[in-house]
Every structure is written in C-alpha cells, then in structure tokens.
Amino acid sequence: MLKSGLGTTRTYPVNDAVDITGEVNLSLVKGEVKLTRTDRGILVTGILRTDVEVPCSRCLTQFNLPLTLDIEEEYFPTIDINSGIAVDVPNEPGCFTVDEHHILDLTEAVRQYALTAIPIQTLCEPECAGLCPVCGQNLNEKQCGHKVKEIDERWAKLLELKTSGKGQEKGR
Numbered sequence: 001m002l003k004s005g006l007g008t009t010r011t012y013p014v015n016d017a018v019d020i021t022g023e024v025n026l027s028l029v030k031g032e033v034k035l036t037r038t039d040r041g042i043l044v045t046g047i048l049r050t051d052v053e054v055p056c057s058r059c060l061t062q063f064n065l066p067l068t069l070d071i072e073e074e075y076f077p078t079i080d081i082n083s084g085i086a087v088d089v090p091n092e093p094g095c096f097t098v099d100e101h102h103i104l105d106l107t108e109a110v111r112q113y114a115l116t117a118i119p120i121q122t123l124c125e126p127e128c129a130g131l132c133p134v135c136g137q138n139l140n141e142k143q144c145g146h147k148v149k150e151i152d153e154r155w156a157k158l159l160e161l162k163t164s165g166k167g168q169e170k171g172r
Contacts, residue, residue, distance in 0.1 A: 002041075002098065005037065007036065014033055014048055015028070015030050020115065021052060021053070028051070029049070029050040031049055032046055032047070033048070033106070041077055042075045042098065043074045044072070044074070045072045048071060048110060050066075050067050051064040051065065051067070052067055054122045057122050057123060058130035059140055061138065061140075067114055067118070069113040069117060071109060071113055073109050075097060076089050077097070077098045078100055079102070096109055125140075132144045
C-alpha cells in the first residue's frame, strides 16, 4: 500500500483474537477494514464486532458484552518504503505507525476502541436484580429473604409528609 498512489484503496477481512482487557482473555474480532493510501500514510476505516468478558455492575457475574467498533485511524510509516531511511512520525499523542517491516498492526487500535466502547455500567441483563446488601446473595439466582429498607432513614420525614398529605397545596 505504501508504494501505491494516493487514494488507492484495498479491503481486507479481519478475523483475529485480541486481548482487549489485558487479562489474557482473547476476544475474537471480526469484520472488514478498508485501507486508503493518503499523502502521509494509510487511513484505516471499518466496522468490527467483538465480545468482551466483563463483570455485571449489579451482580458481579462475568458475561460477554457484544461490541461494535467503528474504526477510523491513520497509520504513519516509520521507514521510507523506497530508501529504507527512518521517517519522522507526526508528533501527535497516540498516533499509530506502520512498523519497520511495513506491517500495519490493528491490535492496539482495536483494543483502544473496544475499551472506550464498554459502557461505564455494564449489566448482564436490563432487569438484573443485583446482590443482597445484607448477605451478598445473587438475587438473580435465588431470593435470600432479607428485607431491605426501601427508603434511606435520612429521607423518612419527607416520606411521612407525603403520605400524611401535609406537604400538598390545598385547592389544586
């Protein structure tokens, strides 16, 4: 691609395992990327799909979260393809490079895109019941029978006002 003219495009399938979370749990990444030769390097665009094993925010059960990654990154060469002389890489934080063997590796870009696509609060299912705050039982598996206060004691007086009707305006 680096020897091709500006605007040259090629499409490649992606079907590879990537360690996204750094916990040696490989995630299969599938999809297709389009490489386009630019004046500075190679622009990579594409849609990739993967599953990442994450803990549920409520019940702490590990589950596979499906992710769709919309990749768009420019890769810059580190070595001139014709002369073999080192090329200055743009002084941009987090820029991706084509290595000295002229290999474009998507692994780090896929890892970063996947990590930013994981929601802050991951739920194994939308109606996850979570854990019992008294004994720690997973309430999705079975009920433990502990009664949990529905309202914080600090708000109890407001609840009394609401239920007694004293806080409501008359005549409405």
